[in-house]
Amino acid sequence: MKIWTIAWKDTLIRFRDRNALILMILAPLVLSAIIGSAFGGFIRGSTPAPFDAIAVLVVNQDDGQQGDQFLEILTSDGLADLLTVTEMDDLAAAREQVQLGDARAAILIPETFSASVVGGADVDTAVSQFEFYADPGATLTPNIVRGVVTQIVNGFNTAAISVDVTVNQLTEQAQTLGPAMANLGIALNNELDSQIGPNQLSLSLNDVSVGDEEEAISDISPFAFFAPSMGILFLMFSMVDGTRSILDEQKGGTLDRLVSTPTSTLEILLGKIGGVFLTGALQFIVFVIASSLLFSLSWGSSPVGLALMVLAVVLSFTSLGTFIAAFARDANQANIIGSVVTLAFAALGGNFVPAQNFPPFLEQLSKISINRWALDGFSDLTLFRLGLNDVLLEIGVLLGLSVVLVGLALWQFQRRMAR
Structure with missing residues (x-):
């Protein structure tokens, strides 16, 4: 007391x-x-002014289907108001533009990306990691891009893991399934495409939707x-x-x-x-x-x-x-x-x-x-x-x-x- x-x-x-x-x-x-x-803007009742579309450079070294799908998701209409994506071939040039402040971030899609999604544990993860380069003079925008990229990669990881688990379970039942195993490869490819295709993946940035709603983008x-x-x-x-x-x-x-x-x-x-x-x-x-x-x-x-x-x-x-x-x-x-x-x-x-x-x-x-x-x-x-x-x-x-x-x-x- x-x-x-x-x-x-x-x-x-x-x-x-x-x-x-x-x-x-x-x-x-x-x-x-x-x-x-x-x-x-900050006046109550007005719509907060969103960030201008964030300039992002992408260097896609992957020749497989998953690298193209990743790029399609990043350049989809749902993210068009948030990101301005430019594809480049030269990583050094992309990094230089980021350092000069001409772009807020650069993303490298590794050449083993498709192989890591399809091959799972058979691919060395040390050489299949994305590289992310952020503008050192920027504040919030690189973190926003990093969050979007992380969510996309997580979507691919989830799909790959589910396919890997399915393969292991079906392999254990190979003797029971018999001739049905012949169509396994086609079925799994279709399943992989359906789970990580650009029209099926639902993007979110830590529960803040950046996919379809203009209102959600303005919430940042x-x-x-x-x-x-x-x-x-x-x-x-x-x-x-x-x-x-x-x-x-x-x-x-x-x-x-x-x-x-x-x-x-x-x-x-x-x-x-x-x-x-x-x-x-x-x-x-x-x-x-x-x-x-x-x-x-x-x-x-x-x-x-x-x-x-x-x-x-x-x-x-x-x-x-x-x-x-x-x-x-x-x-x-x-x-x-x-x-x-x-x-x-x-x-x-x-x-x-x-x-x-x-x-x-x-x-x-x-x-x-x-x-x-x-x-x-x-x-x-x-x-x-x-x-x-x-x-x-x-x-x-x-x-x-x-x-x-x-x-x-x-x-x-x-x-x-x-x-």
């Missing part, structure tokens, strides 16, 4: 601060609107990335600043007066940390609601996944701010360290440029930041429309980091207050 009283009192104080409200809620909404509007909104990105950035600022207030109260003597009351040090600290957490949770909930109304942004189809992600992200930033405050010498040092960590994590975690576009070593290094896991989780929900199971890893990592950071912070604060 004492913990809740302290937490609620601190939350009310912060929400009465007009400057704090501007930093917590208004600033991320304004920046999201400015950045997002550069990529499309830049706000699906930029709104969570700005929300996370300003949440981190306010959480680090909120936990620093513990040092301000210690300097002003308020914390010492609380310690003199019949309230344990642990209860006081948990109340202070709880107040910061409650403030952050309310801040982000208001941001989610406001961005949904202003930008027509869907935060995914999993309310449980969204709720758990919000709680995990707020808790992790609260824990990080508490950790910095606990080990800083004073409030000024905590402010400096907090600002540096916030900006470094924002840049490294992908708040300004998606981490997937970083060089490989930097992309892996970005996973040390809370921002990267937070952005990955929210992008899965908003951009790729995935569900709870798909964000459990991000939630688990964020909660694990929170336990470690808040545990160390509480230990240091108790030592500090016992002096």
Whole structure:
């Protein structure tokens, strides 16, 4: 009860601060609107402006039927509004155009593609893999193309696996089937064509249809990335600043007066940390609601996944701010360290440029930041429309980091207050 009283009192104080409200809620909404509007309209009720057709280069080295079918699917009418596909013979020239920014991506269909689909395990997968080259200066568009290509390849894989299983089962029954085995090859070829033919394969980009509906294509909104990105950035600022207030109260003597009351040090600290957490949770909930109304942004189809992600992200930033405050010498040092960590994590975690576009070593290094896991989780929900199971890893990592950071912070604060 004492913990809740302290937490609620601190939350009310912060929400009465007009400057704090501007930093917590208004600033991320304004920046999201400015950045997002550069990529499309955002006025509520209007149709969001879709991306221009993405320029994609395809080098088809496969002489078989499956390579042609893959190209037919990629150039089908259902994807014409999303992709502008140009076929090329020279891979080096295609890569050069991507590097120059003349195209957003290049795809190499390997010469063993048809053989791998038909032959299955008899073909070396090391030499039958697609190669994907993305424009290093682009942000979202290469990920969209990558998602489409992945779905098409998965369709071929599913068809090949089903045929392979069928062959094995029929082979085991060869003696029973007898003469019927003579027509097996024709039947399987017909089945393979029916499953991966351009008119039979249903394409989807992580549950966002890109096949037939113009409305579905327009749902790929830049706000699906930029709104969570700005929300996370300003949440981190306010959480680090909120936990620093513990040092301000210690300097002003308020914390010492609380310690003199019949309230344990642990209860006081948990109340202070709880107040910061409650403030952050309310801040982000208001941001989610406001961005949904202003930008027509869907935060995914999993309310449980969204709720758990919000709680995990707020808790992790609260824990990080508490950790910095606990080990800083004073409030000024905590402010400096907090600002540096916030900006470094924002840049490294992908708040300004998606981490997937970083060089490989930097992309892996970005996973040390809370921002990267937070952005990955929210992008899965908003951009790729995935569900709870798909964000459990991000939630688990964020909660694990929170336990470690808040545990160390509480230990240091108790030592500090016992002096």
